[in-house]
Amino acid sequence: AQRVTQPEKLLSVFKGAPVELKCNYSYSGSPELFWYVQYSRQRLQLLLRHISRESIKGFTADLNKGETSFHLKKPFAQEEDSAMYYCALSGGYSTLTFGKGTMLLVSP
Amino acid sequence: KAGVTQTPRYLIKTRGQQVTLSCSPISGHRSVSWYQQTPGQGLQFLFEYFSETQRNKGNFPGRFSGRQFSNSRSEMNVSTLELGDSALYLCASSLVAVQSTEAFFGQGTRLTVV
Numbered sequence: 033a034q035r036v037t038q039p040e041k042l043l044s045v046f047k048g049a050p051v052e053l054k055c056n057y058s059y060s061g062s063p064e065l066f067w068y069v070q071y072s073r074q075r076l077q078l079l080l081r082h083i084s085r086e087s088i089k090g091f092t093a094d095l096n097k098g099e100t101s102f103h104l105k106k107p108f109a110q111e112e113d114s115a116m117y118y119c120a121l122s123g124g125y126s127t128l129t130f131g132k133g134t135m136l137l138v139s140p
Numbered sequence: 141k142a143g144v145t146q147t148p149r150y151l152i153k154t155r156g157q158q159v160t161l162s163c164s165p166i167s168g169h170r171s172v173s174w175y176q177q178t179p180g181q182g183l184q185f186l187f188e189y190f191s192e193t194q195r196n197k198g199n200f201p202g203r204f205s206g207r208q209f210s211n212s213r214s215e216m217n218v219s220t221l222e223l224g225d226s227a228l229y230l231c232a233s234s235l236v237a238v239q240s241t242e243a244f245f246g247q248g249t250r251l252t253v254v
Contacts, residue, residue: 075143076230076245118183126171126234126241127196130183 034059034123038131045109046139053104053134055093055119064122065095065102068130071115079104079117089113109138142166144233144246152252158219161249165212165233171195172214173243174206177228186229189214221253 035058045051057063067079080088082095082102093104102119116135120128145164153159165172174186185198189208206216212233218225228250232243 075247076232078242078244081242125188125190125195126232126236126243127173127185127188127198128175128183128232128243129185130175132182 034063034121034129036119036121036129036131038117038119038134040134041132042135042137044137044139047111048108051104051106051109051113051136051138053117053119053136055102055104055131057100057102057119057121059100059121059123061123065093066120066122066128067091067093067102067104068118068120069115070118076118109136111138111140114138144231144244146229146231146246146249148249149247150250150252152254153221154254155221155223157221158217159221159251160215160217161229161231161251163214163216163231163233163246165214165231166235166244169233169235169244170212171234171236171241172208172212173232173234174214174216175230175232176200177230177248178226183230186216218251223253225251226253227251 037056065082069079070076091106116133118133119131147162171190173188175183177183188196192208203219208214228248230248231246234241
């Protein structure tokens with residue numbers, strides 16, 4: 033069975049501080065990992081996916097198959113980063129298994 | 141390009157009734173997935189359709205069903221509603237039904253069962 037775990041429900045940091053949102057997964061095959069973000073009053077949208085190896089809005093995430101992790105990182109948090117972040121895994125087709133999400137609050 | 145559209149946005153139903161929710165995917169997208177979002181369970185996968193065929197189904201009772209039409213629009217139906225079915229139902233569309241594709245989400249239908 034596939035599972036995604038985000039251990040923190042809430043992460044509160046000050047502007048300019050580094051951010052790391054944790055994500056661990058369980059999957060027997062070769063997964064595709066994603067981070068989705070939901071800003072206040074907006075729909076859920078893709079932030080980044082591991083296959084692209086890109087940095088979006090200063091965020092990066094590295095897939096560590098040994099530790100089965102896909103942590104999301106940003107060196108300097110901005111107030112506009114405040115949002116709900118979901119780690120997701122795709123084991124097949126375009127279906128997603130989501131973690132329960134981490135609320136990131138960035139204070140001035 | 142118009143995004144994923146879900147109707148209605150809000151719905152109030154009584155226990156025992158049935159409900160049909162609609163999803164219009166982004167033009168050209170052939171894969172449509174449905175998710176249930178609740179505070180306790182988070183986002184849970186319901187089912188996925190591609191070219192009118194259900195390709196994948198989550199762990200939900202048979203009261204939850206869906207279908208996809210030839211124009212890729214999709215509906216989901218919940219029969220014999222229970223209080224626990226109160227949730228935000230999200231639809232997502234993808235260009236193709238492959239593992240690494242991006243899913244585009246609608247704003248959801250908020251269902252309240254009383």
